Amino acid sequence: MENSKELRTWLDDLGLDHPLVIAGPCSAETEEQVLKIAHQLKDTDVNYFRAGIWKPRTRPGNFEGVGALGLNWLKKVKEETGMKTATEVANANHVELALEADVDLLWIGARSTVSPFIVQEIADALQGTDKVVLVKNPVNPDLSLWLGGIERLYKSDIKRLGVIHRGFSTYEKTKYRNIPEWQLAIELQNKFPDLPLICDPSHISGKRDLIFDVSQTALDLNYDGLMIETHFDPDNAWSDAAQQVTPESLVQIMKDLKIRKETDAEAEYNNKLNQLRAQIDVIDNSIIDTLGKRMKVADEIGALKKQKNVAVLQSKRWNEILGNMILEGEQRGLSEEFVLKMFKAIHQESINHQEKILKS
Numbered sequence: 007m008e009n010s011k012e013l014r015t016w017l018d019d020l021g022l023d024h025p026l027v028i029a030g031p032c033s034a035e036t037e038e039q040v041l042k043i044a045h046q047l048k049d050t051d052v053n054y055f056r057a058g059i060w061k062p063r064t065r066p067g068n069f070e071g072v073g074a075l076g077l078n079w080l081k082k083v084k085e086e087t088g089m090k091t092a093t094e095v096a097n098a099n100h101v102e103l104a105l106e107a108d109v110d111l112l113w114i115g116a117r118s119t120v121s122p123f124i125v126q127e128i129a130d131a132l133q134g135t136d137k138v139v140l141v142k143n144p145v146n147p148d149l150s151l152w153l154g155g156i157e158r159l160y161k162s163d164i165k166r167l168g169v170i171h172r173g174f175s176t177y178e179k180t181k182y183r184n185i186p187e188w189q190l191a192i193e194l195q196n197k198f199p200d201l202p203l204i205c206d207p208s209h210i211s212g213k214r215d216l217i218f219d220v221s222q223t224a225l226d227l228n229y230d231g232l233m234i235e236t237h238f239d240p241d242n243a244w245s246d247a248a249q250q251v252t253p254e255s256l257v258q259i260m261k262d263l264k265i266r267k268e269t270d271a272e273a274e275y276n277n278k279l280n281q282l283r284a285q286i287d288v289i290d291n292s293i294i295d296t297l298g299k300r301m302k303v304a305d306e307i308g309a310l311k312k313q314k315n316v317a318v319l320q321s322k323r324w325n326e327i328l329g330n331m332i333l334e335g336e337q338r339g340l341s342e343e344f345v346l347k348m349f350k351a352i353h354q355e356s357i358n359h360q361e362k363i364l365k366s
């Protein structure tokens with residue numbers, strides 16, 4: 007599959023002057039609940055009304071969705087509000103029912119994207135559809151698996167495509183429910199700049215207070231749209247209560263978000279930018295030069311260790327370096343997270359260099 011402008015035709019055709027917005031409850035609970043939220047979202051920036059009909063839950067025993075019955079409620083949403091509708095499908099049967107109910111946008115969830123069997127089954131069931139189909143990232147940070155999902159759909163002649171970034175599971179405790187790993191989405195944009203990219207700040211955040219911040223970061227990184235879970239009574243929602251916002255909050259979030267343009271033609275801005283970028287180029291070259299020199303010293307240490315039959319890894323020395331560098335970094339405004347990541351990568355490269363010498 008190649009990048010092509012065609013991938014974003016469905017989005018361009020909407021002619022929006024704001025990011026695409028997909029909003030609605032995490033789960034459809036009752037007909038009344040679905041219609042009430044839909045009417046509250048009707049005259050806002052919302053383009054697609056979402057509601058989960060089949061809910062994949064991590065553990066059994068939780069509310070698993072109202073099932074096909076909820077599709078009738080989505081039909082009513084369309085009739086009564088004119089909003090397009092969206093839901094998640096996780097197997098061929100869901101696809102068949104959702105297409106029958108004329109749902110306008112279908113997405114494949116993170117737990118389905120991990121399974122090529124399931125994605126293929128869904129792609130086969132959707133063959134040639136003119137519905138919009140979006141693929142959420144797999145739960146693990148695997149770009150190939152994510153793109154593989156898109157490619158399977160593309161091969162099934164589905165051309166109105168896009169991706170949803172909902173973050174990645176992690177064992178570590180972080181402020182996020184699912185860590186964003188923005189680099190992965192940036193890499194995806196580099197490969198497929200015209201594939202519509204939607205952020206799901208609700209699942210990245212896991213709590214409503216973080217949603218604005220995550221949404222702004224997404225827009226700063228050129229995302230095309232947002233999927234935000236919305237409920238009139240979030241605290242009493244039957245699923246994902248902590249991360250849903252009220253329709254009023256959603257409107258406020260959309261109002262407060264700054265939509266950045268890709269560039270600015272003004273000469274003064276461009277001159278200054280070019281000057282600063284020239285500085286960055288010089289600094290980047292010196293970083294690479296310094297790292298090359300560091301590895302040459304590591305090579306010499308490797309040769310010494312080889313002579314004396316000493317192990318490559320020296321944990322005590324390594325921990326001293328890490329501790330010192332975190333302190334040094336702090337004084338220069340570098341976060342501990344960044345310093346750790348960078349020095350772990352440097353250490354690994356140093357080990358690789360020494361290993362090569364010890365094994366030669």
Ligand SMILES: C=C(O[C@@H]1C=C(C(=O)O)C=C[C@H]1O)C(=O)O
Nearest residue numbers: 304307318319320323324353356
């Ligand atoms: C270079 C050495 O080998 C390893 C690599 C280190 C580094 O790159 O700084 C530090 C400790 C060792 O784990 C060393 O022993 O000093």
